[in-house]
Structures are given as structure tokens and as C-alpha cells.
Amino acid sequence: MSTETGTRTPEAAAEPPPAGASAKERAPQGHRRLLTRRDRLILGLMAGVPTLVHLALVWVAALASIALAFTTWDGIGFGSITWVGLDNFRQLFTDNPQFWPAVQHNVVWFVVLILIPTPLGLFLAVQLDKRIRFSRVYQTAFFLPVVVSFAVIGFVWQLVYNPDTGLINSLIGANEPGHYIDWIGDPDLNLWAVLIAASWRHTGYMMILYLAGLKGVDPSLREASALDGANEWQTFRHVIFPTLRPTNTIVLVVTIIESLRAFDLVFVFNGGAHGTELLSILVTDNIIGESSRIGYGSAIAVVLLLISLGVIIPYLVSTFRKERRS
Amino acid sequence: MQRTPPASSVPGPSRRSLLRGAGGAVVLAGAGTTLLSACGGSGGSSDPKTLTLGSNASDAVPKAAFAEIYTAFKKQSGITVRVNTKDHNTFQEQINSYLQGTPDDVFTWFAGYRMQFFAAKKLATPIDDVWQSVGGNFPDAMKALSKGEDGRYYFMPLYTYPWAVFYRKSVFQQHGYEVPTTWDAFVALCGRMKKDGLIPIAFGDKDAWPALGTFDQLNFRTNGYDFHAELMAGKASWTDARVRRAFDHWAEILPYHQDGAIGRTWQDAAQSLVAKKAGMYVFGSFVAQQFTDKSDLDDLDFFAFPEIDPSHGQDTVEAPTDGFMVSKSPKNHDAAIRLLKYLGTPEAEQIYLKSDPSMVAVSSKADTSSYSALQKKAYDMISGARHLTQFMDRDSRPDFTSTVMQPALQTFVRDPKGVDGLLSSIERQKKTIFASS
Numbered sequence: 001m002s003t004e005t006g007t008r009t010p011e012a013a014a015e016p017p018p019a020g021a022s023a024k025e026r027a028p029q030g031h032r033r034l035l036t037r038r039d040r041l042i043l044g045l046m047a048g049v050p051t052l053v054h055l056a057l058v059w060v061a062a063l064a065s066i067a068l069a070f071t072t073w074d075g076i077g078f079g080s081i082t083w084v085g086l087d088n089f090r091q092l093f094t095d096n097p098q099f100w101p102a103v104q105h106n107v108v109w110f111v112v113l114i115l116i117p118t119p120l121g122l123f124l125a126v127q128l129d130k131r132i133r134f135s136r137v138y139q140t141a142f143f144l145p146v147v148v149s150f151a152v153i154g155f156v157w158q159l160v161y162n163p164d165t166g167l168i169n170s171l172i173g174a175n176e177p178g179h180y181i182d183w184i185g186d187p188d189l190n191l192w193a194v195l196i197a198a199s200w201r202h203t204g205y206m207m208i209l210y211l212a213g214l215k216g217v218d219p220s221l222r223e224a225s226a227l228d229g230a231n232e233w234q235t236f237r238h239v240i241f242p243t244l245r246p247t248n249t250i251v252l253v254v255t256i257i258e259s260l261r262a263f264d265l266v267f268v269f270n271g272g273a274h275g276t277e278l279l280s281i282l283v284t285d286n287i288i289g290e291s292s293r294i295g296y297g298s299a300i301a302v303v304l305l306l307i308s309l310g311v312i313i314p315y316l317v318s319t320f321r322k323e324r325r326s
Numbered sequence: 327m328q329r330t331p332p333a334s335s336v337p338g339p340s341r342r343s344l345l346r347g348a349g350g351a352v353v354l355a356g357a358g359t360t361l362l363s364a365c366g367g368s369g370g371s372s373d374p375k376t377l378t379l380g381s382n383a384s385d386a387v388p389k390a391a392f393a394e395i396y397t398a399f400k401k402q403s404g405i406t407v408r409v410n411t412k413d414h415n416t417f418q419e420q421i422n423s424y425l426q427g428t429p430d431d432v433f434t435w436f437a438g439y440r441m442q443f444f445a446a447k448k449l450a451t452p453i454d455d456v457w458q459s460v461g462g463n464f465p466d467a468m469k470a471l472s473k474g475e476d477g478r479y480y481f482m483p484l485y486t487y488p489w490a491v492f493y494r495k496s497v498f499q500q501h502g503y504e505v506p507t508t509w510d511a512f513v514a515l516c517g518r519m520k521k522d523g524l525i526p527i528a529f530g531d532k533d534a535w536p537a538l539g540t541f542d543q544l545n546f547r548t549n550g551y552d553f554h555a556e557l558m559a560g561k562a563s564w565t566d567a568r569v570r571r572a573f574d575h576w577a578e579i580l581p582y583h584q585d586g587a588i589g590r591t592w593q594d595a596a597q598s599l600v601a602k603k604a605g606m607y608v609f610g611s612f613v614a615q616q617f618t619d620k621s622d623l624d625d626l627d628f629f630a631f632p633e634i635d636p637s638h639g640q641d642t643v644e645a646p647t648d649g650f651m652v653s654k655s656p657k658n659h660d661a662a663i664r665l666l667k668y669l670g671t672p673e674a675e676q677i678y679l680k681s682d683p684s685m686v687a688v689s690s691k692a693d694t695s696s697y698s699a700l701q702k703k704a705y706d707m708i709s710g711a712r713h714l715t716q717f718m719d720r721d722s723r724p725d726f727t728s729t730v731m732q733p734a735l736q737t738f739v740r741d742p743k744g745v746d747g748l749l750s751s752i753e754r755q756k757k758t759i760f761a762s763s
Binding site for chain 2: 072074075076077082084087091095096097098161162163164165177180181182183184185186187190270271273274285286288289290292293295
């Protein structure tokens with residue numbers, strides 16, 4: 001290896017000669033910079049293999065499901081794929097009683113996450129950033145739900161909400177006939193019940209993102225605003241918060257993604273029954289099973305994809321444009 | 327990526343191992359689906375003395391009971407059955423890709439439409455020869471249940487269980503209730519129970535399928551077996567006045583059902599019967615599995631769902647049947663046939679029923695002398711039935727029942743007043759689903 005690179009260095013290093021630099025300075029620079037064939041091969045494979053896998057598992061799969069959205073297929077053999085044009089979408093928009101509630105619930109999911117746990121996470125992060133006593137303990141406690149998978153969270157909260165034997169109903173005596181509260185089954189309640197569990201987790205997630213952002217705020221800014229006589233709120237409002245802009249971008253994108261991919265919690269909680277329908281659950285219900293409606297499920301997946309693209313692309317484009325300008 | 331010249335000074339081994347690694351990754355990605363569906367099942371065994379079997383019997387009781395059958399079969403034939411057990415629900419969800427991949431020689435499955443569907447898709451081997459030798463052991467109803475749409479046999483049933491109205495003898499004795507046989511008596515009993523502080527009918531529909539069972543009972547009692555079968559086959563219309571009548575009967579007893587059913591599992595609903603808080607429970611006989619205390623189990627009894635229309639009486643019994651099928655190209659066809667023949671004998675059934683007393687035999691020759699009182703009653707009810715149904719998701723297209731009927735019936739249970747809109751919505755969705763493939 002060393003001999004090999006050694007023999008090649010002079011000629012290759014001669015290619016980009018910085019004008020006026022002496023040969024003595026050039027040699028070691030080129031030695032570090034140049035890639036051998038072997039390096040190129042390895043790098044090529046390191047980039048190429050994941051690219052192939054990515055193409056196969058992400059792009060081929062995505063394009064295939066877009067194509068399948070215009071067909072009906074029960075998943076058995078390729079012979080049973082029949083082209084039906086826009087039928088799946090027509091059915092979805094007009095005949096499916098679960099579709100519009102699902103869209104609505106995805107939107108509600110996003111609005112709730114951005115309005116409640118996100119500010120709460122920011123608030124906690126600001127408090128913890130002041131290095132109060134036991135801040136590590138609080139930090140761990142608030143972050144703990146993020147470590148636990150949503151499937152487990154769904155299971156735990158199900159125990160809390162269980163209408164017959166759950167914690168809440170047992171405490172307030174709402175498991176008797178007559179004044180019965182069905183947290184899991186009542187369509188007016190269950191979405192909010194699930195959202196509390198989701199917010200419980202999301203708060204910790206947001207807290208850790210903001211905490212990281214706050215660590216990056218230049219302490220001299222605080223000092224300067226203190227010298228200018230700003231109080232704590234003014235400092236936060238006019239100095240700290242504006243510097244958190246990159247963090248806010250990430251938070252917004254993360255929250256949009258969280259609300260579009262919301263699935264596991266609800267699936268465990270009540271399988272997306274009345275009041276908790278979500279697009280991701282409809283996709284799964286239609287595609288997984290003994291005789292699946294793969295075409296129809298793909299149509300729902302395409303709608304979900306379009307919504308995701310419609311939200312994420314314009315936002316990312318505008319943010320990156322702004323960042324490049326500044 | 328740059329092409330590497332052949333005379334490269336790159337040391338060989340590392341490049342080769344890298345390429346090997348890359349090749350491996352591609353193979354792995356390609357094989358991912360089959361690996362998943364096969365779950366390490368049939369590992370290419372062409373040994374005539376072993377047979378592979380995919381099983382959905384993941385619960386402890388049935389798993390042990392099946393294992394005893396396979397041991398007995400080995401003793402008799404010398405053939406080892408290698409069982410590949412998967413979680414019950416996972417097995418059901420993956421059955422599609424499982425049967426298209428490299429399935430085991432024999433697999434556990436359900437009678438009815440679900441069996442016929444895979445038979446029609448040529449994912450199962452016909453077993454007429456098995457039925458030729460063991461057919462005499464079975465009543466005609468079971469023979470009909472085991473045939474595909476093409477009239478050939480594809481299924482070997484092992485056990486069955488009835489759906490009925492379950493109750494506790496001691497509760498009925500204590501309050502002086504009588505078993506209702508007519509609809510009016512049933513509704514009156516519900517009213518009395520409510521007055522006595524009981525929940526008249528236990529109900530939990532969180533898993534969305536229990537309500538399908540209630541609908542089945544109401545529909546074939548109101549409209550008879552033939553109409554029910556037509557409705558399940560997608561031929562009759564859901565906007566038919568007869569369907570509406572069945573729902574009207576449901577709406578009549580819905581106030582007597584346990585509150586908050588959509589948030590409750592069937593197991594929790596069964597617990598209210600165990601705890602004597604509920605008076606009755608419309609369910610399958612496997613509800614007995616929730617009665618873990620021996621004296622509670624002895625107290626459990628049931629009656630057939632009451633008569634609604636006298637011209638149909640109580641002649642239809644919902645009795646889902648479980649059994650076995652042979653996959654499309656079994657590696658060991660002879661052994662598979664031998665196993666199925668064995669499973670068709672009364673001995674095999676008895677071995678199973680000894681370990682799982684919540685089920686009853688399908689064979690007319692099975693020895694019923696060791697049956698519990700509950701099993702005897704279930705056996706009599708099924709063998710005395712003029713028509714047997716399976717269950718809505720076994721009698722109709724599963725894609726229709728799971729994506730349309732399950733949420734629809736949950737809607738009805740929540741809001742019985744919106745039934746007309748609901749029925750036309752079901753009918754619209756049914757048309758498109760039954761029109762495809």
C-alpha cells in the first residue's frame with residue numbers, strides 16, 4: 001500500500017499544482033489527497049451497493065405501488081392483475097366511509113402535535129437549559145417515552161384507558177353501566193385519548209431537539225441582551241428564539257412526518273376503529289390479509305404519498321432557498 | 327463508479343470478499359420475501375420419512391393437542407411430522423404469500439369460502455383419494471364443507487364448535503329465568519335481567535369480528551339459511567328489506583348489550599359472564615377457555631339463538647370448522663396423503679378433543695362417551711342442524727368482511743339509527759369488491 005501510493009504520488013500530485021507553491025510543500029499534500037484504484041473501488045462499492053439496494057427497496061417499490069394503484073390485484077400470481085384505471089380512486093373518494101375521516105385524523109394529529117407537545121417541549125428545554133438542579137433527572141424522565149417504541153406505548157396506555165379495568169375508569173368509577181366512559185371505543189373520545197399518549201412521547205422528542213438547539217446559542221448573545229436590560233421573556237422572544245430557526249425547521253418537518261406516519265400507536269391501541277382511522281391503517285388493512293386488495297390499498301398509499309410530497313417538498317425548497325440566500 | 331483494470335495492483339482477497347458481500351446483500355434482498363413467508367419451514371427435505379406442516383395453533387392448549395396427534399401418527403406410520411408453528415393471526419395474514427412461496431407440505435386452515443378461495447387459486451392439492459377412504463366417517467354436511475367450487479375435495483376437517491347464547495346455570499336458577507326459545511321471550515328475558523341489575527348481553531367488539539357472529543345469528547334466524555348464504559356470496563343485496571329487518575331486530579336488543587363494546591375485547595366481555603355480572607353472551611363455544619375455574623366451567627351452559635321466524639325455526643347452526651389442507655406441490659405427497667387419512671379417523675379427533683374440551687368432533691364415528699356435558703350438547707346441536715354456516719369471514723370474501731363489514735358493524739353498534747345509509751354504503755362497496763377478480 002505505502003509503496004504503491006508512493007510510486008504514484010509525484011505524477012498525480014502534479015495535476016493540480018497551486019501556483020507558486022514549492023515542490024517540498026506539494027508532495028505531502030498530494031500524498032494525502034489522492035485516491036488509489038483500490039480506494040476508488042471501495043468507495044464505488046460503498047456508494048454503489050447502497051444505491052442499488054435503495055433503488056430496489058425504495059424507488060422500485062414506490063413506483064410499483066403507484067402502478068398498482070390503477071389495478072386490482074389479490075396478490076396471487078401476476079396473472080390476476082387487472083387494469084382498472086381510476087376506479088380505485090373514484091371508490092376511495094366517494095364510497096369509502098373511512099377515507100375522509102382518516103385524512104381528517106391525520107390533519108388533527110399534526111395540528112395537535114404542533115400546538116401542544118411542541119411548545120411544551122420547547123418550554124421544558126428552556127427550563128432545563130438553565131442548568132437547574134437535577135436537570136439530568138428531569139431530562140431523562142421526559143426523554144424516556146421517546147426511547148420506548150410506540151407499540152409498547154400503545155399497550156401501556158391501553159391499560160390506562162381500558163374501560164372496564166383501566167386506571168382512569170377505576171379511579172373515577174366510570175366503569176359502571178349508566179355512566180360508562182369508553183375511552184377506546186367512543187369515536188368522540190378515542191382520538192384524543194390516543195393523542196395524549198402520542199403527545200406524551202412527542203414532548204420528550206421535541207425537548208431533546210430544542211435542547212440541542214439551545215446548546216448552540218452563543219452565550220455572548222444572552223450576555224449582550226442582559227447588558228441591554230432585557231428581561232428573561234424579552235431575551236427569549238427576541239434573541240434566543242430567532243436563533244433557533246434551523247431547529248424549528250427540523251421540528252416542523254419531524255412533526256409533519258410523525259403525523260403522516262402515525263400508525264403503530266393506533267394499531268396497537270384499537271386497530272384504527274371508529275374515530276381513530278388513519279391513512280396508514282387503511283393501507284395496512286387493505287394490503288395485509290389472506291385475500292388482499294392490493295390495488296385499492298396502493299391507491300390509498302399513493303394519496304398518502306402525494307400528501308407527504310405536497311407538504312414536505314415546498315417546505316424544504318423554501319427553507320433551503322432561504323438558507324442559501326442568508 | 328470506475329471500472330477496475332484487470333492488472334490492478336489491488337490485493338485480490340479484499341476485493342473479492344467485498345464483491346461477495348455485495349452479492350450476498352442482493353441475494354438477501356431478493357430472497358427476503360420468500361424467507362419471511364417460509365419462516366425456515368420446509369428446508370428442502372426429500373426424506374420420505376418426514377413431512378412438514380405449517381400450523382397456526384400457537385396457543386398452548388391446541389398446540390399440545392396437535393403435537394399428540396403427530397406423535398400418535400408417527401407411531402403408526404413411522405413418518406415424522408416437522409411442525410412449523412406461527413402466531414395464529416400472523417399465519418392468517420401471511421397465508422397469501424406463504425402459499426405462493428415455499429409452503430410446508432400440509433397446513434392448518436379453515437373450511438368454507440376461505441378454503442375454496444385458495445383451492446380455486448390452485449394453491450392447494452385436491453385430496454379426493456383421501457376422502458374415498460375416510461369419507462364414511464363423516465356426515466354429509468362435513469363433506470359439503472370440504473369441497474372446493476370445482477366439486478373436488480381440498481379440506482380435511484378435524485373439529486368444530488357452535489355459536490350460541492352462553493349463560494350460567496346458577497344465575498338462571500337464582501333469578502328463576504327460563505331458557506327463551508322465541509324472540510319475544512328472549513327480549514322479555516333481557517328486560518328482566520336489566521331490572522335485576524344484570525348486563526343482559528355481554529359484548530366486546532374491539533377486535534371487530536365478534537359483531538359478525540351476532541349478525542349471522544340474527545340474519546339466518548330472520549331470513550333463513552338460503553338468504554344468508556346468498557347474502558354472503560355477494561348475490562343478495564344489502565339494501566334488501568330482509569337485511570333491514572335483521573338489523574331492526576338487532577336494534578331492538580342493542581340497548582340490552584354491554585356498554586362500550588367497541589373498546590372491549592371478547593375476553594373482557596367473557597369475564598363479565600364469569601363474574602356473573604352479565605346474564606348472557608352470544609359467542610362461540612371457545613368462550614369456555616375463559617372459564618379457568620373448574621366449578622365455573624361446570625356452571626356454564628348455552629342455548630341455541632332463539633327463533634325469530636317460525637318458518638326457519640332454529641334449523642341453522644353456525645359452526646366454524648378447522649382442519650387441514652395440502653399445499654400446491656408438497657415435497658412429500660405420499661406422506662401428506664397418509665397424514666390426512668390419519669387425521670380423518672375418529673382416533674385422531676379423539677386425541678385432540680381430550681386435550682381441548684372446548685371443541686367437538688366432526689366425524690360421525692367419533693366416540694362421544696368422554697365428552698363433557700357442554701361438549702355433548704354442542705355435538706347434538708351441530709349434528710341436529712339442517713344447515714351449518716361457518717362464520718361471516720369464512721362464508722364470504724375475507725377482503726369484503728374485513729375492510730367493509732367489520733367497520734360497518736362497529737358503526738351500527740355505535741349508531742343504530744343510521745342503518746339505511748350504512749346498508750347502501752355496504753352495498754356500494756360490496757359491488758366493487760365482488761366485481762373484481
